[in-house]
Amino acid sequence: MRGHPVTAMHPDQYDHPAGLYLHIPFCVAKCGYCAFTSYPCGHAPPPAYLDALRQQAEQLARHPMVCERRFSTLFVGGGTPTVYGGAELGGLIRECLTLFSFEPGAEVTVEANPNSVDLQKLTALREAGVNRLSLGVQAFSDRLLRGIDRSHSLAEALAAVAAARSAGFVNLNLDLIYGLPDQSLADWQESVAIALAQGPEHLALYGLSVEEGTPFHVRAERGELHLPDEETVQAMEEFAYGQLASAGLPRYEISNFARPGLRSRHNENYWHNGNYLGLGAAAVSCLDHLRFRQVSEPERFVKLVGEATPPFIEMEALPPAAAFRETVIMALRMLDGIAVAELAARFGVTPQAYYGETFVRLQGQGLLTVADGFLRLTAKALPVANQVLAELV
Ligand code: SF4
Structure with a gap:
């Protein structure tokens, strides 16, 4: 599937914070559909976990791969970070902003669920x-x-x-899911209308995906999950994309929509296959294409960090060709795509040279385009993005 042998490829030269x-x-x-690493705890999360996160932040901030590095975004995600109190969580965030070298104006995001926040907690954050x-x-529907x-x-x-x-939050994202059990097009239209009435600066819209190992998967196998058909799901997408564009929130990534200047900078770094450091159980880091994954179980994470034992369970060094392919695939999720010149500068090769015949074929099928120096998926390719991207893996 690859094009001509590539000799000029070199390790990634990316120099973004x-x-x-x-x-x-x-x-x-x-939640019944959740396949993320998260554990139910009611409203009583273990205090020891935040202490361990703080300890890990202190340990890693001094690490030679980290201490000279600049950061431009901090993202606290989960799970539900706001199961912790505002003072505890705010204290950890303050410490991280001090321990690591952040650029002025860094984007600092916290994920939250509606029943775990109030004015006091949000003010503390x-x-x-x-x-x-x-x-x-x-969904805006009980x-x-x-x-x-x-x-x-x-x-x-x-x-x-x-x-x-x-x-005082003036940069607010709302996550919505479509294609839910027993959700009609009218239900979805109502959720989108209520969401837009809140004036969000950013929206992330995800189609429900039924993952193995979840209660939803079991119910689907038994035929007990009544999901909308493909046509309805497509109509849901078309409706939302049109409404959001008219409301000044154009689509900039397969699932993400933002007012100008308010895209998620943290996620944009992922889509550029940039460097990131992940702290906590199950967190993944990728620094100069060395990828580390940490133990998933919070108790084990707490124990290992307490013993000053690195809680990493997997390390993978990505060769330049694999890093190049990942960068292309991630970047094509963004509607702007990626500059061919950026790929050439980072890896010493262009996508045309690397993918050869595959590239020509996808271009000929009207799925891939290079315009104004940017490699992008076409409008025709976006609804089948996963299939197109699979050709470039
Ligand atoms: S709130 Fe999010 S992370 Fe937590 S269980 Fe539900 S889907 Fe999973």
């Missing part, structure tokens, strides 16, 4: 330096929220948005 990620693997309750909030709303085992209500979602605004 890195992202810092903190993983909080606890949620009030587990703002005061700690958090300037972006990502709320996992998923019936649909119950159907996916979410632990919050429609009223709590609206109250969380109001509290975020009162606390």
Whole structure:
């Protein structure tokens, strides 16, 4: 599938500041569709885990691969980070902002679920330096929220948005899921309309994916999950994309929409296959194409960090060709694509030379294009992006 033998490829020369990620693997309750590393804890997450995260931050900030590095984003995700109190979580964020070398104006995001925040907690986070909030709303409908085992209500979602605004958040993302069990096109249209009425700066829209190992998968196998058909799901996407574009939130990535200047900078770094450091159980880091993964179980993570034993369970060094392919695939998720000149400067090769006949074929099929020096998926390719990207792996 590859083109001519590539001799000029060299290790990635990317020199963009890195992202810092903190993983909080606890949620009030587990949602039926969730395949993330998260453990239900009610409203009582273990204090020892935040202490271990703080310890790991101190240990890694001094590491030779990290101490000279600049960071431009901090993202606290999960799970539900806001199961912890504002003072505890805010304290950890403050410490990280001091321990690591952050650029002025860094983007600092916290993920939250509506029933785990109030004005007091959100104010504490703002005061700690958090300037972006990502709320996992998923649906503005009590019936649909119950159907996916979410632990919050429609009223709590609206109250969380109001509290975020009162606390001074002017960069707010809402996550929504479409293709839910028993969700009609009209249900989805209502959720999108209510979401837009909140005036979010950013929206992330995900199609429901039924993953193995989840209760939803078991129900689907038994034929007990009534999902909308493909045509309805497509109509949901078309409706949302049109509404969001008209509301000033154009699509900039397969699932992400933002007002101008308010894209998720943390995720943009991932899509450029940039450097990132992940702290916490199950967190992944990728520094200069050395990839590390940490133990998933929070108790084990706490124990190992307490013993000053590195909690890494996997390390992989990506050869330049693999790093190049990953960079292309990640970047093609963005509607802007990636500059061919950037790829050539980073890896010493162009996608045309690397992919050869495959490239020509995809271009001929109207799926891939190079325009104004940028490599992109075409509008025709976006609905089948996964199949097209699989050809470039
Ligand atoms: S809130 Fe998110 S991370 Fe937590 S269980 Fe639900 S889907 Fe998973």
